[in-house]
Every structure is written in C-alpha cells, then in structure tokens.
Amino acid sequence: MAGGARDRGRSVTSRVLAILDAFDAGRPRLTLSEIAARSGLALSTVHRLVGELEEWQALRRTADGSYHIGIRLWELGQLAPDSLQAVAHPWLQELLASTGENVHLAIREGVEVLYVDRVFGRRAVPIVSRTGGRLPMHCTGVGKALLAFEPGWFVTSFLSRPLERFTPHTVTEPGRLSRELAQIRARGYALTHEEMTLGSCSAAAPIISDGVPVAAVGIVVSSRRVRELPRLVDPLLAATDGIARAYQATMVPATRPRQERRD
Amino acid sequence: MAGGARDRGRSVTSRVLAILDAFDAGRPRLTLSEIAARSGLALSTVHRLVGELEEWQALRRTADGSYHIGIRLWELGQLAPDSLQAVAHPWLQELLASTGENVHLAIREGVEVLYVDRVFGRRAVPIVSRTGGRLPMHCTGVGKALLAFEPGWFVTSFLSRPLERFTPHTVTEPGRLSRELAQIRARGYALTHEEMTLGSCSAAAPIISDGVPVAAVGIVVSSRRVRELPRLVDPLLAATDGIARAYQATMVPATRPRQERRD
Structure with missing residues (x-):
C-alpha cells in the first residue's frame, strides 16, 4: 500500500476523513501541502486520496491549484434531517x-x-x-x-x-x-x-x-x-x-x- | 483486508464514497442491507465502513437502526464556495x-x-x-x-x-x-x-x-x-x-x- 510510513496504523477511511477535516471555516481553501500538514498524512497519501475525492466532486481544484469542498458534499449534506x-x-x-x-x-x-x-x-x-x-x-x-x-x-x-x-x-x-x-x-x-x-x-x-x-x-x-x-x-x-x-x-x-x- | 470478494479491485476511498452515494433525496434513510444493495458492496464491508463514518458523524444511526447523513457532513458541505x-x-x-x-x-x-x-x-x-x-x-x-x-x-x-x-x-x-x-x-x-x-x-x-x-x-x-x-x-x-x-x-x-x- 502506498503512503508514508507515518500513515501506518490509520485506516484508509480515517485518512479520507482526516483530509476532509483539514478544511474549516477559517481555512476553506488548501494546497496539497497544507492538507498534508493539517491532516498529519504523508504528501504522497494526500495526493492519491485527494485525486479520488476530486473525481467524486467531494473536493474541487481551483485555478491556482488549491482545493475547496465541492458541490457534491454540499448536496449530500443537505440530506441531513432538518x-x-x-x-x-x-x-x-x-x-x-x-x-x-x-x-x-x-x-x-x-x-x-x-x-x-x-x-x-x-x-x-x-x-x-x-x-x-x-x-x-x-x-x-x-x-x-x-x-x-x-x-x-x-x-x-x-x-x-x-x-x-x-x-x-x-x-x-x-x-x-x-x-x-x-x-x-x-x-x-x-x-x-x-x-x-x-x-x-x-x-x-x-x-x-x-x-x-x-x-x-x-x-x-x-x-x-x-x-x-x-x-x-x-x-x-x-x-x-x-x-x-x-x-x-x-x-x-x-x-x-x-x-x-x-x- | 476484510470485505467480500466482490469488493476487490475497488479502492477503500471509492467504497466509502459508494456508501455516501447510496443516500439521495428519495432515500435519505437506509439500513445496512439497503446500503449494501445500493452500493454493491459486501455487507461486512458496509458494516465496518459505516461504523467509521458514524464515529466521525458523517452518518448517524436513528432509533430504528437505519442511517442518515450526519450533521458533520452538512457542516462540511457549507464550506463549498457560495x-x-x-x-x-x-x-x-x-x-x-x-x-x-x-x-x-x-x-x-x-x-x-x-x-x-x-x-x-x-x-x-x-x-x-x-x-x-x-x-x-x-x-x-x-x-x-x-x-x-x-x-x-x-x-x-x-x-x-x-x-x-x-x-x-x-x-x-x-x-x-x-x-x-x-x-x-x-x-x-x-x-x-x-x-x-x-x-x-x-x-x-x-x-x-x-x-x-x-x-x-x-x-x-x-x-x-x-x-x-x-x-x-x-x-x-x-x-x-x-x-x-x-x-x-x-x-x-x-x-x-x-x-x-x-x-
């Protein structure tokens, strides 16, 4: 399995969630290195998982190469009971x-x-x-x-x-x-x-x-x-x-x- | 790695996203078996991944044992640029x-x-x-x-x-x-x-x-x-x-x- 040695012992699901957790109201746009720093994951892991998340529109890449939460997650979030x-x-x-x-x-x-x-x-x-x-x-x-x-x-x-x-x-x-x-x-x-x-x-x-x-x-x-x-x-x-x-x-x-x- | 033989060849990220994809406006509440049927994943895989998603509040279990999208995903979705x-x-x-x-x-x-x-x-x-x-x-x-x-x-x-x-x-x-x-x-x-x-x-x-x-x-x-x-x-x-x-x-x-x- 790819990813740095420091990611061992963390499930893939927890790594995906750690990437999403890196975003908050104070930091709605992040570069790959910032995501790596904030999630504690290796850059290679972040690179691979962000690619998959982008494909699904959970994340979206902006013109300057940084990422923000994508419309698909917004849409999914609207299904929370209200x-x-x-x-x-x-x-x-x-x-x-x-x-x-x-x-x-x-x-x-x-x-x-x-x-x-x-x-x-x-x-x-x-x-x-x-x-x-x-x-x-x-x-x-x-x-x-x-x-x-x-x-x-x-x-x-x-x-x-x-x-x-x-x-x-x-x-x-x-x-x-x-x-x-x-x-x-x-x-x-x-x-x-x-x-x-x-x-x-x-x-x-x-x-x-x-x-x-x-x-x-x-x-x-x-x-x-x-x-x-x-x-x-x-x-x-x-x-x-x-x-x-x-x-x-x-x-x-x-x-x-x-x-x-x-x- | 746990999970049925039919899940082989699908990355863990894609399985997590398939679980989230199972929910839509027509089906905002799903049981574990329904999630398995709609995502095409083995029940054992669904059981394990849903547990992780629930812990993070991406999903929430209701009193009758079914699941719906949790407040954490709603909150995250609000970070999509608007x-x-x-x-x-x-x-x-x-x-x-x-x-x-x-x-x-x-x-x-x-x-x-x-x-x-x-x-x-x-x-x-x-x-x-x-x-x-x-x-x-x-x-x-x-x-x-x-x-x-x-x-x-x-x-x-x-x-x-x-x-x-x-x-x-x-x-x-x-x-x-x-x-x-x-x-x-x-x-x-x-x-x-x-x-x-x-x-x-x-x-x-x-x-x-x-x-x-x-x-x-x-x-x-x-x-x-x-x-x-x-x-x-x-x-x-x-x-x-x-x-x-x-x-x-x-x-x-x-x-x-x-x-x-x-x-």
Whole structure:
C-alpha cells in the first residue's frame, strides 16, 4: 500500500476523513501541502486520496491549484434531517420582515453554537455568523439563550473552562455569566451588546421542546439600533413559541404527552 | 483486508464514497442491507465502513437502526464556495416580500437543475423542490430559463434525450420545447404552468454573467394565482439584473471588461 510510513496504523477511511477535516471555516481553501500538514498524512497519501475525492466532486481544484469542498458534499449534506429548520424557516422570514436585519437559527454542538439557517436583507449589518459556522456560547445571543436552559451540570462544567474575550464587552467572569444566565432563564430571552463583535447587538430566545432547548433564534442588529432591541423581544418570543408548537406537531404521537392540555 | 470478494479491485476511498452515494433525496434513510444493495458492496464491508463514518458523524444511526447523513457532513458541505448564493440571497428575500410565495435559486448540474437556496413564507404553496434537491430542466421554470441560454450544441444534445412526462402539461415533444426555448431567449424569462406538479406554476429568469447563465431565480405560486404571474416578471427581472451586477462586482478586476460603459 502506498503512503508514508507515518500513515501506518490509520485506516484508509480515517485518512479520507482526516483530509476532509483539514478544511474549516477559517481555512476553506488548501494546497496539497497544507492538507498534508493539517491532516498529519504523508504528501504522497494526500495526493492519491485527494485525486479520488476530486473525481467524486467531494473536493474541487481551483485555478491556482488549491482545493475547496465541492458541490457534491454540499448536496449530500443537505440530506441531513432538518425537520426543525424546515418548520422554523417561515418564522425567521416573518422576523426578518419586521426588522430587515439578520435573523438566524442555531443549535448547540458540543460547547459551541452551530448556525443552521440565516435570513438577511440587503440592509442587514455585516455579522460574523454564517450558516454552517460555529461560534462560542458565552458571547452570542443564541449561545446564551441555549446555555441558560441546559441542565445545571452542563452549565457548571461549561463555566469551569476559560471564557475567551472577543471585545471589551465580552463577559469572561464565570460568576457574572452565571448570574446573567439565571436572569435569562427567568425572563426567557437573552440580550447581548457588542460581546462578540463591536458594532452589533442581539436578542435571542430558545425553542423549548419537551423541556429541552433544541435550538435558539437570534436577531442581530447594528449597535446604533440597540434601543430598538427590547421592542423586538415580543415578536421574537412569539416566533420561538410558534416554532416550538409547530415542531411538536411534527413529532409522532407516541412521543407526545398522553394528556394534552386544552385551552 | 476484510470485505467480500466482490469488493476487490475497488479502492477503500471509492467504497466509502459508494456508501455516501447510496443516500439521495428519495432515500435519505437506509439500513445496512439497503446500503449494501445500493452500493454493491459486501455487507461486512458496509458494516465496518459505516461504523467509521458514524464515529466521525458523517452518518448517524436513528432509533430504528437505519442511517442518515450526519450533521458533520452538512457542516462540511457549507464550506463549498457560495459567492453567488451570498450575493443573491437578499434579492430572493425581496421577491419573497412582494409575493409571499416560494422563491429559489438554482444552478445547472449536468442535465439537471440543483436548487442552492430557497426562501418561503408560511402561506407558500407546497413545492417539490428543496435546497440541495435536483429536478429535470425541461419541466421547471429555472431549468427552462437556464436551458434557453446554454449554447446550441448543449440544447441539441439535451433535446435528443427522452423528456419525461410528469403531468399532462409537461412538454415532452422536442420541437415544441425548442420553439419555447427560442421564445424564452427572446423575452428573457420562462413561464411554466403545472408542467412539474399539478397546482403550481412559475416564472423564472437566468442570471447572466459574462454571457454565461450562471444560475436562475424562480418564483413558484399556486395555479390559482396564475394570472398574477405576468405581474411578477418585472420584479423578477429586476432581481436577476441586480444579482448579475452585484455578482460581477465580486469578481477580480482582471475578469471584467476593460472599457466599462458609463450611463
């Protein structure tokens, strides 16, 4: 079998996955040597496997000889179940219509938030989150909205890790964040002000299904419009409630409580 | 090396890709035996490779033991370059605001259209296209809008293949489709009426960049609203023009014509 001695002991599948893992939002384009460096594989192995991946359109070579993720992987990724996203999308649209700013849907993946949908108009403030992107939980509206509704053991463990500072407004002191989470839990939504990026602030609320925070909806507006944020809370909570109810309705009856409340 | 005798001669990479290829929009959930049957691989091979793919979250096992594409592949797919989609999205939003119906963006992939973005409101008519889904070109608005602007040799080759009938209104006669394409080319947009699905009709126009149809925008409305379609053409063409201009502006200067028109 070809490939450098250092690749021994790794299955071919794990080598293919290591090549794909080399790509991320910060490095969406890589040369063969960069892929080798980031995957820890021998250049000869990378050369051979990238060729096969390119043929299948998992990777695509650009004019300058570097590679990026190909359309075939995007297409395949769209097959991941997205019942929540499908339910939520029209509600995101309605929030966009009332704000003209960025509205997004995020889920928790490990200790980060993963943005699974985003709608925005032409006048929206530029933001760092992108669909498919990840951001930390302690400094984003959706992250705080989700964190506040996680079980106590999760929050304790989360707060025991260092909290990175992104702007002078990022809350990095665990005690202060903990008090803020209690407040978010009590009122049902989170507000942030330039904690991730200078120039933007946000309102976010969780979508609670069967007591579990399955996702969060956030609205990001320019800091110049910070005074309008409180006004966006009611439409936001109406949307997350609506999504939660619509999502619950997509569940098979067996998972719903036997005695449904009538009101 | 494990795996049935019939897998010999296929590289491990090609086996991994064959497993992923087994999933499509029509079959987003598969059991191990179904993956084996669809990929042509031995069950023992499938069992081993699926285990590795599951560990990496490329696949995910559901409660009933079947598998679907996992969030990790979705996330990776989001790294495929989408400069056109990013430019187009706000324009799709504006079309949605003026129609409340489905608005989508599609590109040509081979002889099909691939839907790369879609926005829709709560009152939108249910449609068959989904982001990441493919449909034929001869019976969809976006497909006809793209086909009309492809070079003659491509259209001739396209028309020489059988055209599948989906409804009594699908145009399957090559001569008639060819005349319709000439009309679309002349006026700059396509209209369809229940050619893919009974109950829905559409208006679509291509985004032309450097003379090439790089994508098309389509609006799908309920057939009950067919009379409103002509009224949607002007906003549609304003959007595709706007997207083409904005997209052109994202290109590196070297690819733009040296003499820019002033008007």
